[in-house]
Amino acid sequence: MFDPWVVLANLADPLTLLLMALSACFGIIMGAIPGLSGTLGIALLMPFTFGLAPATALLMLGSVYCGSEYGGSISAILINTPGTAAALCTTFDGYPMAMAGQAQKALCTALISSVFGGLFGVSALIFLSVPLAHVSMLFGAPEQFWLCVFALTIVASLSSGNLLKGILGVLLGLLLACVGMDPVTGYPRFTFHTTELMAGIAVVPALTGLFAIPQALLLLRPAGEKGVMAPYTPAPGVFLQTLKDFFARMKVTLIGGVVGILVGIMPGAGGSIATFVAYTEARRFSQKPEKFGTGIMEGIMAPEVCNNAVVGGAQIPMLTLGIPGSAPAAVLLGALLTHGLKPGFHLFTEQGNIVFTYAFGLILANLMILLLGLGLIRIFVQALNIPQHFLVVAILALSVAGAYSINGSVTDVLSMAACGVTGYVLLRCNYGVAPMALGLILGSTMEEGFKLSLHLGAAEGNTLLFFFSRPPSLVLILLTLLSLGYAVWKEVRRHRA
Secondary structure, eight states, X not given: OOOHHHHHHHXXXXXXXXXHHHHHHHHHHHHHSBTBOHHHHHHHHGGGGTTSOHHHHHHHHHHHHHHHHHHHHHHHHHSSOOSSGGGTTHHHHHHHHIIIIIHHHHHHHHHHHHHHXXXXXXXXXHHHHHXXXXXXXXXXXXXXXXXXXXXXXXXXXXXXXXXXXXXXXXXXXXXXXXXXXXXXXXXXXXXXXXXXXXXXXXHHHHHHHHHHHHHHHHHTSOOOOOOOOOOOOXXXXXXXXXXXHXXXXXXXXXXXXXXXXXXXXXXXXXXXXXXXXXXXXXHHTOSOGGGTTXXXXXXHHHHHHHHHHHHHHHHHHHHXXXXXXXXXHHHHHHHHHHTTOOOSHHHXXXXXXXXXXXXXXXXXXXXXXXXXXXXXXXXXXXXXXXXXXXXXXXXXXXXXXXXXXXXXXXXXXXXXXXXXHHHHHXXXXXXXXXXXXXXXXXXXXXXXXXXXXXXXXXXXXXXXHHHHSSHHHHHHXXXXXXXXXXXXXXXXXXXXX
């Protein structure tokens, strides 16, 4: 499947290590600044990785993902404002702990928890991906179609508080995926008689527009109220004492890690949902649940271990089935496809060296984050004071430069801008952009599976039977119905409440 010596040589490359360290720094800063996110960081950096080897490019983006999950805890602890959505639960105990004069211990707890959670998730990625890749060999064209349907129904139901809005976002993404030539007949669709759109909408510029442009425009609004900056006065010996206290609370680590992996594997769930579950379960199993919310280590450990374990969990279905488990993983999937790597069993058999270089490289990325967090914490804290107007200009400039650099095409820049405006309108109307992004990414795979199933079913003499009689298809259909039924039940309960 892979050559360990090749993997080791790839990871020992000085350029790769340097790029990983710089990307992890970039990710931490993107996570630490409220309003930015790891998804935005990956989207901005992705166009600049196309001249690199696929393994190096993926490691850069994966380092941004890992770093941003830790970075979100810095602002959550110091100014009571989560840098990322997944760091919201960290504010419950992190900020009270910092205001009580234990800011350094709170930051050390978040750092250690993030690294252990990341290692927990990467271990699951290494050991669970291969068995799941073998399961993917059972999937034919109809299973491919139903798997996409299942993933999109989950994303639609979990991405926002309104099921209808989630479904409309998915449909809009599927509509964009139809632009270009029909994959079977070659007939042009929605091209408006322009040759530039014959190849369809480029995924990378579209994702950059969906995630970067709306965020830049939202930063132009007046900033929300932030908490008072907690005093940060570092002292020697705090890290080692925090590490000792951390190992004395390994039950919380186990809870956060397991919840992070399980929720991360679910398409579209993401870290924000997982951290609430982990925080609730940690409090449920605690001997002193009333202490949660007053500034205790367990209240920081549970969400931070969890949201970093999600990083590995969300990439398990991404690499094996082509179904990302979170918004950052969706952008990573776009990078994977752009570098010519197709998820599934053949990715592990034909490109095993790349996959395992990436997987084991994420272990290095988490260890780098530990060193960076210890050595550069003062710089990351100062990142909270970067003026917003500077961030807006930097995001827009990087977005335009990145979209143009892919193919040297103005059309890509225009499509990025159009997707950006669309994403901004969706966010202002309380629609999530993740359903639209995933609809765009999975649209071609879903259409290919559907049309191929139609032809194969017609050749066998019964199209409906071909779609609905195969055991894997029946399982996926059942899961789809359960997903929709659960979403409808939640909507009914919400309206009654």
